[in-house]
Amino acid sequence: MNNKKIIKGFNTLISSRFNVDASIDKFKDGIIYTLYSDEFNSLKVGFAENDKILEKKLSSESLILLDMKKGNKKDLCLLITTLKELGIKYSGNFYFKYSSSLMRHLSTLGWPVGRSLYKQRKIKKELVCA
Numbered sequence: 001m002n003n004k005k006i007i008k009g010f011n012t013l014i015s016s017r018f019n020v021d022a023s024i025d026k027f028k029d030g031i032i033y034t035l036y037s038d039e040f041n042s043l044k045v046g047f048a049e050n051d052k053i054l055e056k057k058l059s060s061e062s063l064i065l066l067d068m069k070k071g072n073k074k075d076l077c078l079l080i081t082t083l084k085e086l087g088i089k090y091s092g093n094f095y096f097k098y099s100s101s102l103m104r105h106l107s108t109l110g111w112p113v114g115r116s117l118y119k120q121r122k123i124k125k126e127l128v129c130a
Contacts, residue, residue, distance in 0.1 A: 032071030
């Protein structure tokens with residue numbers, strides 16, 4: 001016979017604070033963008049709430065706007081997490097060292113990169129009938 005003991009107990013509920021405003025902020029629509037620094041040969045990805053904020057960033061720093069599109073902060077967080085998992089490191093303020101593999105990853109992930117630094121390869125297949 002099996003000697004199994006049944007232990008009765010009560011689970012305690014651990015309360016935690018949930019900041020509703022912070023979680024909603026991630027889903028707020030705005031502009032996701034990619035900037036290029038010719039001086040440092042680096043890319044900066046980011047999020048701006050509107051056009052005016054993005055214009056202010058461009059005028060305060062010597063960066064070139066590669067491309068932008070509608071998005072939210074969640075898109076930026078997902079991009080950073082995915083790039084970390086791919087082994088691409090970044091410095092503070094979302095700056096990345098420019099490389100063709102980084103541009104390829106950004107393009108594959110649907111991030112706005114424009115056409116000035118990255119030209120997407122077009123693969124043509126030819127069927128040969130014998």
